[in-house]
Amino acid sequence: MKLITILIPAYNEEEVLYKLYHRLSKVINNITNYEFELLFVNDGSKDQTINIIKELRETDIRVSYIDLSRNYGKETAMLAGFDYTRGDALIIIDADLQDPPELIPEMIELWEQGYDDVFAKRKSRSGESWLKKWTSKSFYRVLQKVSRIKIEEDTGDFRLLDKRCVRALQQLRETQRYTKGMFSWIGFNKKEILFDRDPRAAGTTKWNYAKLMDLAIEGITSFTTFPLRISSFIGVIVSFLAFIYMFVIIFKTLFFGEKIIGYPSTMSVILFLGGIQLLSLGVIGEYLGRVFNETKNRPLYFINEYNGQREPYLKGLENLREYNNEREKEFNENK
Numbered sequence: 008m009k010l011i012t013i014l015i016p017a018y019n020e021e022e023v024l025y026k027l028y029h030r031l032s033k034v035i036n037n038i039t040n041y042e043f044e045l046l047f048v049n050d051g052s053k054d055q056t057i058n059i060i061k062e063l064r065e066t067d068i069r070v071s072y073i074d075l076s077r078n079y080g081k082e083t084a085m086l087a088g089f090d091y092t093r094g095d096a097l098i099i100i101d102a103d104l105q106d107p108p109e110l111i112p113e114m115i116e117l118w119e120q121g122y123d124d125v126f127a128k129r130k131s132r133s134g135e136s137w138l139k140k141w142t143s144k145s146f147y148r149v150l151q152k153v154s155r156i157k158i159e160e161d162t163g164d165f166r167l168l169d170k171r172c173v174r175a176l177q178q179l180r181e182t183q184r185y186t187k188g189m190f191s192w193i194g195f196n197k198k199e200i201l202f203d204r205d206p207r208a209a210g211t212t213k214w215n216y217a218k219l220m221d222l223a224i225e226g227i228t229s230f231t232t233f234p235l236r237i238s239s240f241i242g243v244i245v246s247f248l249a250f251i252y253m254f255v256i257i258f259k260t261l262f263f264g265e266k267i268i269g270y271p272s273t274m275s276v277i278l279f280l281g282g283i284q285l286l287s288l289g290v291i292g293e294y295l296g297r298v299f300n301e302t303k304n305r306p307l308y309f310i311n312e313y314n315g316q317r318e319p320y321l322k323g324l325e326n327l328r329e330y331n332n333e334r335e336k337e338f339n340e341n342k
Contacts, residue, residue, distance in 0.1 A: 010042045011115065012094030016084040017060070018050040020102040024059045027102055032067075034108045041115065045070045048088045051078030064314070076309040082184035083308050085164065089176050091313065097173050099164045105204050106165035113200055114167040123195035126159060126166035129204045157191060159199065166190070180307060182300045234294075238287040245283050 013031065017024070028045070035043045049057045049072060057074050064070040073087050085099065096118055100106050106127065114125045164186065168176070175193040176186075 008040065008042045009095040010044060010093060011096045011098060012044040012046050012088075012092040013098045013100060013111075014046050014048065014085065014088040014092065015100055015102050016048045016050055016081050016088065017052065017056050017102045018078060018081070018084075019052045019054045019056060021052075021054040021056050021059055023103055024056065024063070027104055027108075028063055028067075028070075030104065031100075031108045034111050035069075038112060038115065043069050044092075044094055046088055046092060047072040048084045049074045050081065050084040051075050061315070071314050072312075073310055074312040076311045079308050081164075082186050085186055086176075086184065087308050087310070089173050092173060095170050097168045097170075099166055099168070101163070101165065106163070107202060110165075110200060110202055111167075117198050117200070118167050118169065121196060122198040123169040123172050124166060124190060124197040126162050126190070126197065126199055127202050128159065128162050128199045130201050159187075159191065162187065162199070169195070171195070182303075182305070182307065183297045234290045238290045241283060242287060245280065249280070 013035075015027070020027075031045060035041075045063075045067070047060045047063075047070065049060060057072070060070065060072045064072060071091075073091055075084065075087060079087075088099075089097070096115070098111060098114060100108065110127060114127075117125045168190075172190075172193060172195055175195075176189060179189055179193075
């Protein structure tokens with residue numbers, strides 16, 4: 008039988024984990040022609056999340072878990088799941104049950120038809136404010152216009168990925184990660200399915216506006232240099248207008264004898280030009296900061312435990328492949 012891994016990143020999700028497990032179990036128990044692995048990635052939770060996951064593993068051999076050494080963020084937690092998955096396909100689903108597990112059979116069916124990336128697109132988003140919906144739509148509209156690759160709008164991480172997509176994503180080891188864009192960047196044969204997104208089953212969202220803004224900046228800076236080009240264009244235009252204004256002042260002074268007056272206007276011009284310069288420096292700083300983070304070449308994460316065993320971080324794709332092959336062999340022997 009083919010093995011399908013269901014990846015669940017979790018951060019402080021103690022209130023919803025039992026509900027998630029029961030709904031997932033109900034779905035996969037009815038799919039008898041596949042084997043499943045429920046791979047939880049505990050992203051440095053401060054509550055009882057890891058203890059609940061360990062409890063689930065004691066009663067269900069299909070449950071696996073990665074306990075990260077601290078909170079690295081969802082994007083890095085998903086990468087850890089990519090590195091440790093054993094399945095022929097990988098399904099990513101949030102722990103909060105906003106993404107319905109009942110779509111999994113349809114995803115698998117489309118995967119068997121030859122699609123490599125079956126992603127769920129939201130028709131509606133219950134439980135979210137008007138402001139959040141509007142800012143999300145505006146962000147995707149801007150990103151789509153400035154990026155050279157097509158990035159699907161109103162899609163999250165809820166999707167099924169073929170093994171070759173997962174192998175491609177394993178090779179993208181950048182520190183500043185925007186995985187939704189990476190799904191589009193790697194290409195392969197894609198198919199969308201539509202669904203109505205539910206409100207959280209329990210608990211509170213971990214995505215405040217500050218984190219969403221940070222993620223938006225990651226998306227723009229990771230997939231386009233358009234802000235740098237805009238800064239250059241603005242600099243050229245402002246410089247051109249400044250030269251014209253300077254020649255107008257000189258001409259009026261020489262030929263009409265007008266006095267050079269206007270302290271307020273002078274200060275306005277100085278402040279305007281200073282603001283443009285600081286804005287341009289800020290844009291350059293965002294890109295430069297990302298270059299700095301990449302050049303440090305630090306490991307993206309460390310693992311505290313993998314299924315009860317203390318695991319070192321395996322650096323390098325070849326080591327990860329060797330590790331995955333050993334785990335897959337061990338899994339087959341235990342069946």
